[in-house]
Amino acid sequence: MKILVINGPNLNMLGIREPDIYGKNTYDDLCALITDYANIKGVEVKIFQSNHEGALVDEIQSAYKNFDGIVINPAAYTHTSVAILDAVKSVGIPTVEVHISAVETREDFRQISYVRKACIKTITGLGFDGYLRAIDTLIDNGK
Ligand code: DQA
Numbered sequence: 001m002k003i004l005v006i007n008g009p010n011l012n013m014l015g016i017r018e019p020d021i022y023g024k025n026t027y028d029d030l031c032a033l034i035t036d037y038a039n040i041k042g043v044e045v046k047i048f049q050s051n052h053e054g055a056l057v058d059e060i061q062s063a064y065k066n067f068d069g070i071v072i073n074p075a076a077y078t079h080t081s082v083a084i085l086d087a088v089k090s091v092g093i094p095t096v097e098v099h100i101s102a103v104e105t106r107e108d109f110r111q112i113s114y115v116r117k118a119c120i121k122t123i124t125g126l127g128f129d130g131y132l133r134a135i136d137t138l139i140d141n142g143k
Contacts, residue, residue, distance in 0.1 A: 008075030069138035
């Protein structure tokens with residue numbers, strides 16, 4: 001099984017940005033956690049991060065016929081991007097939405113998620129572990 005993990009804007013600043021919300025661990029720590037877990041589970045994983053909406057759309061499109069599942073944290077674009085929603089719908093690949101923080105307990109503008117409509121599951125508030133639970137979800141979904 002091949003899983004694409006997509007991270008949106010400012011997630012490369014993990015460890016520096018708002019550590020009280022996102023924790024002190026870095027983006028490299030997150031990538032290592034995901035890679036190690038994928039190895040244990042015997043799945044191939046590619047991790048992609050961009051601050052650019054179009055680059056995220058390009059990456060989702062390039063997953064077509066190349067990946068069996070997508071884990072996506074669109075970060076701020078969660079709350080604004082119809083383009084990312086349409087891209088996930090276009091490729092038809094089972095996708096899990098992840099947020100490190102408990103977005104449902106935060107500001108009103110974080111209560112909308114466009115991509116959620118195209119996702120088989122949403123995981124929030126589990127910190128970095130949310131990505132691992134998303135991988136579990138995709139593995140179970142593929143059985
Ligand atoms: C986030 C939550 C978003 O509201 C925010 O814009 C982010 C990160 C999260 O992982 O908790 O950048 O997606």
